[in-house]
Amino acid sequence: MKTYNEIELEHTESIRKLEHRIKQLESDLLISRSTPMQPMINGRFKENKIVSYCLDNNTDMNDIAIQGFSREDKEQFAQLIGYSFNGYGELSYVSDESYARAAKEFE
Numbered sequence: 001m002k003t004y005n006e007i008e009l010e011h012t013e014s015i016r017k018l019e020h021r022i023k024q025l026e027s028d029l030l031i032s033r034s035t036p037m038q039p040m041i042n043g044r045f046k047e048n049k050i051v052s053y054c055l056d057n058n059t060d061m062n063d064i065a066i067q068g069f070s071r072e073d074k075e076q077f078a079q080l081i082g083y084s085f086n087g088y089g090e091l092s093y094v095s096d097e098s099y100a101r102a103a104k105e106f107e
Contacts, residue, residue: 050077071095 002010038045050064050073057063064077074093083091085106089099 048076048080049073051080 040046050067050069053059053064053067053069069077071093074091075095075098078088078091078094079102085102088094088102
């Protein structure tokens with residue numbers, strides 16, 4: 001039978017391990033929220049065609065609006081330029097799925 005001190009030592013060690021794991025998870029969460037990771041294709045980050053277009057041309061938001069960019073690129077671009085959550089939800093090209101994911105992050 002274990003003594004009280006042995007049981008207390010085991011619990012203390014378990015608590016220490018749990019506290020360490022919590023700190024790791026908190027750190028991982030902060031990193032994942034502060035630096036979103038773009039998808040990769042063939043070892044390269046996925047290009048946002050709007051960003052590439054802006055870099056290649058002297059352009060403005062009105063010019064971007066009339067180009068034939070994909071819904072996905074437009075959603076990503078709105079996020080990259082810091083659109084507000086409420087404004088993002090009002091954009092005609094934002095899908096329900098993308099808005100739901102943003103709402104979950106906003107909570």
